[in-house]
Amino acid sequence: MPSASANGSKRRLSHFFFALALALEAWSLGRARRAVAALMEIAPDSARIRDAAGVEKDVPVAEVAVGTHVIVPPGGKIPLDGYVVAGTSAVNQAPITGESVPVTVTQDAVVYAGTINGMGALEIVTTRPASDTTLARIVRMVGEAQSKRAPSEQWVERFARIYTPVVMALSLAAFLVPPLLLGGSWAAWFYQALVLLVIACPCALVISTPVSIVAGLTGAARRGVLIKGGVHLETPARLTAIAMDKTGTLTLGRPKVIEIIPIGTRSESELLSFAAAVEARSEHPIARAILAIAAERGIDVVPAKDVTAVPGLGVVGKINDRHVWVGSAIYLEQRLGGGDSEKLTTALKRIAGAGLTGIAVWESMTVIGLIAVGDAVRPEARLIVAQLHALGIAQVVMLTGDARAPAEAIAHETGVDEVYAELLPEQKVEAIERLVAQHGLVAMVGDGVNDAPAMARASLGIAMGAIGSDAAIETADIALMQDDLSQLPWLIRHSRATLTIIRQNIGFSLAVKLVFGGLTLLGMASLWGAIAADVGASLLVVLNGLRLIDRDQQAR
Template sequence: MDRWWRFKVRGLDCQNEVRLIKEVLVPLIGDEQRLSFQPKHGFLDVDVDSGIGVEAVIEAVSTTGMIAELITADAFTEDKAEADSCSSCSGEPVPAQQTLPDRPDSVIFKIHGMDCGDEVAVLKREVGPVVGLGNLSFDLINGRMSVVGTSDAVHHAGILKAVERAGMRAELWKDGKNSAGAQGEQRRRRIQAALTIGSGVLVATGFAIHVRASGLAAVLHESLARETHPPLLAMLAYSLAILSAVRYVAPKAILAARRLRPDMNLLMIVAVAGALGIGQWFEAATVAFFFALALALEAWSLGRARRAVAALMDIAPDTARIRDAAGVEKDVPVADVAVGTQVIVPPGGKIPLDGRVVAGTSAVDQAPITGESVPVTVTHGATVFAGTINGMGAIEIVTTRPASDTTLARIVRMVGEAQSKRAPTEQWVERFARIYTPVVMLLALAVFLVPPLLLGGSWAAWFYQALVLLVIACPCALVISTPVSIVAGLTGAAKQGVLVKGGIHLEMPARITAIAMDKTGTLTLGRPKVVELVPLGGRDELELLAIAAAIEARSEHPIARAILDAAAGRGVDVVPAKAVTALPGKGVVGTIGGREAWVGSPGYLGERLGGARDDALTLQLHRIAVAGLTGIIVGEAASVVGLIAVGDAVRPEARQVVAQLHELGIAQIVMLTGDSRAPAQAIGRDTGIDEVHAELLPEQKVEAIERLVAQHGLVAMVGDGVNDAPAMARSGLGIAMGAIGSDAAIETADIALMQDDLSRLPWLIRHSRATLAVIRQNIGFSLAIKLVFAGLTLLGMASLWGAIAADVGASLLVVLNGMRLVGRGERVQ
């Protein structure tokens, strides 16, 4: 019988969280047997005699991103045998004191050729019957497929064959050992890009030859009357253009035809074949080129995202300087550093692993992980993260996570996991194609056979009408209508400083109902700014600034830069102080005109005043803190010259942008930030934000996004940092502030505001709605033309020439209508 403290841990619901908590608690208590878990109920039990206090447990658990709360004020006694039985993620009893395995029966495959939701759907159809659909999961951004229950080699062979039937290739995934496959995939992408470019060049060449041989008027006449064919050289160029464009499309179309599942690939092939059948060589080549271009751009965009996610880990250093049991310091790879190892972080160095400070004081730039706009002072017991940047003080930490499970590593994993939860929306034309193509083929066959067989009609006459139906049903205008409008919409957005990574992302802003925004770098400028000067003791503002700027003249600290910028803006002549000394975690001391001067934090004030209390000064500091600002104290010797309030500057356009978003019908605008609550709430009030959620770690931002998705459906996330990347990936639409955004955030996001102009956000929503309207117009017009001629054909009143004119005219009109989006600017609302 043992005595236990019981904690309710928010986020503890499966074996992965059990493993994380063990990694941070076992080094503190020294014995895994003093811990017990019940993940099914979210309970963590800690032996009272473990030597660790309640607060230490809560603090250690918080480093995992979970929150522990003591639910028994007094220790309780429980039968150990009963306490040790708990449920894992699968619901089966698992001994709490054993290391829970990470799904040993789960195997991960690298899938070459899986670039979009279509390939995922095909894999589900082919691999699902082999392993069970419920055992499959996909990570699209990393090109991986996970299968549960595939431990034997025979089963692996069946999976590999099923993937081959889907037109792709699979290999077992091994961290760091898939380079050969990756090189093969890159080679395929290069070939695809070269063929697409070649197709476009050949289309242009064929058209030039055609026009030169016959004249533009004659070419247009041929397009309408179809009385002659293009010159032989032009036909050759068009043929090569089509073959280049369909190199990676034809196999998928053949597979769709064999499986009797028509898709956009088959629709494109039918369109090209139909155009060739009626002698429209230029039209066939153009349709093939546009479709190949869309596929190449989609694959390129996903490849960029994959490389960016892999580059995330470069933020953290590869080696760590450790101190072994004998007190010897040495540099070792971070992968070899065990949990509980003492690591030395020099001034200005990057922190290699998540850990807890055990010696030293410094200021750490945690913006890549927590979103803090200014460096955070860390001292004994503080938590630090891999990839953050140490300031001017040397610190020593004890690692709390291995390299594979740092907060940064988990961000990388969350990006992939969140991306896999986002099944791409299938465009309406693709869904329509599943019905449209076979119905048209069957209808044309019926027009050819039924009247002669049942009504005694002429075989020749109804064969002609069937040909007319196939010509007008050729889906060239329908196929072109969406990609032309999308390309035009993307070009128009780029001209306005908005980079949109694909058609589906251009359509989504029109449908969003809620927006989540980061604070630092999104609603604010992402850099400290002097907001208020409070001179004391008869001094004025310029004198206060002059003293502070002299002390900070040679510092690169963000707050120092803010003070120097303010001094320059007011024309203060800054003379650098002498004998300047930095006091890590406290302030800076120097000499000005033979007198000692200093700039420090509120915590340094008591030391300078010898413990004396100044109530008026305390009230001023409290007022500044309540306003969400950082108070900097400037003094000479033992007297205070004044206070400088520093805060993250709000973007000038932020309040107007929030108001415009509300006018556009956005139901809820929420701030998600890792910054402190006071400044977050102050900026929320200033900008008109509906809700403010502060002091969030990356995983907590993801949880907040998931709650918004449950409430509102399609949600957009606007951010700029690495810490925003998982939330962007989990949201329906990720929007990055481009110029100051991290590479990870920009690449993970679907849309980047390249000029860091937040006012582009409401413009983007209006532009998206205009693009959707044009797409609907084009599709509606294309279908209407086809329906009219289909009816005339069934009545025997249509002519081949009329069908040809309608087909070409429809294609031309949808192209011209879509191209209107290129010049769309702010004048169009």
């Protein structure tokens, strides 16, 4: 029978869609788990320890006990959590805290496994075993947070479990009741029962949702938005709050010179020329920021001579036989020997109040100026936050491991509603849990390893894919592959448009079935009419869903 064959083919197609969706979900979960396991590779496998006799030796990190003295060479990775007992250096803590600028550590400063030591040797005393470092807890928290999330609602399957037996019962009743109770023709009502079975086939319903979702996923991918499954495509439409990391999300994630403040008789160009000359051969992020603005202003940089780095404090070099120093505020306090102290103090307070890092430049023993460095805000960030509010997002929150002063300065500049600063990864998870309890559906937007647990715990994890870590991208439900924050409001509009089309398809499919079902019970429908209506409904819902591929959703 043609109708039975058509129905069988469409049912097999719908089963294929479900099987494919389940396979993709399992594959994505497997990749996420492998990425989480790969986080442990951030920390080194061995550590150089100093025993009670003063002998140094390399041992596996798993064998290092709490309280052991560990030596970390310049440029090496810190193998375990601990605190500094000797040495001064600048440590890149971005893998754990997300801090965009290396942090100066001295005696008693806390350091974390997996972070990268700068130019100074450090001696630390371990405070946690390898199995309980901050990095190890990040791995555990990602898995625990993912297990807390409820499975997606498979409403089509639940509907089919009810709908199919009901339709079968109605068809059987249409075949038996009229002949037995009303004296109808068995052949005529058998025919009408077949018509009812054909028109009641849920193919259009079953196909309408996956086709719309696949089209929505394809349309998003063409915009550089990678969405890992239909459930994650639907979630943005229902979000009520969004949490964002600061570094690399609301900001560009790299230091930038914000202000140049001459003190004394030197001009901005001379001050910048001196600083760039001393930093010309350095790979430090702040040095690159100084060199970048010097190039932007067309300053010809001639590298200084006899350049020497003082780990964690600054750099000194010779320019025209005069010593020029470029150093941190700590270094400034140690070396200060002249200049306009009142103007200098005022400028330092203003820089600190703005959440910026002050870099001092002095010639011989006289301070000639300050360079204020900070993490540059994305130019579009304030507009994006405003658009999110306009779309009905009740609260936009910043979660960051950075210090409170720069975090609050960025929040003020971007219009963020609330700031949680100086957070470790587990504290970000706690903040997300509070937001979920308060608002319901909450998204977390981030780019680093330290954001992965919070992204996994949130209702929706969104990674800045172009610059994000592999762990963040794999843990996230959605990745903005073009590093374009403006895709966030577009994503919400796209999600709402997808849900609208899915509802249209479901409503249309049900309406067609109700109309033809009624005509069938009245004896006014034909088998070929039912087949045409069923196939036509399937084609129309497919074509309606495919509009999502090229549709550029406007604000709504």
